[in-house]
Amino acid sequence: MNWTLEQLRHFAAAAAQGSFSAAARQLGKAQSAVSTAVGLLEADLGVELFDRSRRNATLTPAGEVLLQEALELLRQADGLQQRALSFASGQEARLSVALDEALPSLVLADLAKEIAERFPALELTQLNGTATEVADYVAAGRASLGCHLDRGDPGPAFAERYLGRVAQGVFVSRSHPLAGLARATRADLARHRQLVMKMEGVDERVLSPMVWRADSSYSIASMAVDGLGWAILPLNIAEYEVYRDQLASVPCAGLALPPLSVRALWLQGAEPGAAASWILGRMEQLLRAGG
Numbered sequence: 001m002n003w004t005l006e007q008l009r010h011f012a013a014a015a016a017q018g019s020f021s022a023a024a025r026q027l028g029k030a031q032s033a034v035s036t037a038v039g040l041l042e043a044d045l046g047v048e049l050f051d052r053s054r055r056n057a058t059l060t061p062a063g064e065v066l067l068q069e070a071l072e073l074l075r076q077a078d079g080l081q082q083r084a085l086s087f088a089s090g091q092e093a094r095l096s097v098a099l100d101e102a103l104p105s106l107v108l109a110d111l112a113k114e115i116a117e118r119f120p121a122l123e124l125t126q127l128n129g130t131a132t133e134v135a136d137y138v139a140a141g142r143a144s145l146g147c148h149l150d151r152g153d154p155g156p157a158f159a160e161r162y163l164g165r166v167a168q169g170v171f172v173s174r175s176h177p178l179a180g181l182a183r184a185t186r187a188d189l190a191r192h193r194q195l196v197m198k199m200e201g202v203d204e205r206v207l208s209p210m211v212w213r214a215d216s217s218y219s220i221a222s223m224a225v226d227g228l229g230w231a232i233l234p235l236n237i238a239e240y241e242v243y244r245d246q247l248a249s250v251p252c253a254g255l256a257l258p259p260l261s262v263r264a265l266w267l268q269g270a271e272p273g274a275a276a277s278w279i280l281g282r283m284e285q286l287l288r289a290g291g
Helices: 005-017 020-027 031-045 061-088 105-118 131-139 186-190 217-225 274-290
Strands: 094-100 123-129 145-149 158-166 168-173 194-197 211-214 230-234 247-249 260-267
Touching: 005 020, 005 031, 005 061, 020 031, 094 131, 094 274, 105 274, 123 131, 131 145, 131 158, 131 260, 145 274, 158 274, 168 217, 194 217, 211 217, 217 230, 217 247, 260 274
Parallel strands: 094 123, 094 145, 194 211, 194 230
Antiparallel strands: 145 260, 158 260, 168 230, 168 247
């Protein structure tokens, strides 16, 4: 097997242009160079790729099949070259990112599309979980970068960066008694079961003597939909398509709910690389635009 990628490129160009002369113009080569390259390729393969009895460069049946193989090899070769150039410029080859399930899904979807376009050579692993699990993934080395809702001091092992904010509010099922109030008081909330996020080392705001806990914002939203209580939820969770028609916002006098901070975490001494740094900056922009 002595054929080369250069010969495959001449073959593909001649097939695409319909003639050796047009292929030569496209490649910036002499027509004789293209004809010679295709002839040597045919000799190495032992197959005629073009029907020489016709005026134009018409593929033989075997040529039509082998053209697809040639195009795939050229695609892989170009991909190899692009990845090598990316790595040579300092981009990390692999990146594992842990993401809080409660982050706005539209932001994460836009971010994923832009990562694919900007870093096509990157091998990306995405881990999803609760805010606690995100920190655990980073601490265990399963993720080199984590992004989650700020639920307190993550500890001295982490470096952190503020990325943006996510608004929150009080929500109940549309059939819940609180849903019929024009404005609820703290005393009104205290008369009904509260659904609270459970996280190690974090004291969530509790206003009712009756409490159920879960470690997932989506689990809490589902319980609220089922009328099991009221919950303080990020607005993007309450407005998720599964819940938005079944949950009602409850304005509450005397209850201030500041937006939740979104932060990035990584281990001390393990500074984010080029792709990770870009991801952090872009997520900050998307959160600002969405806020």
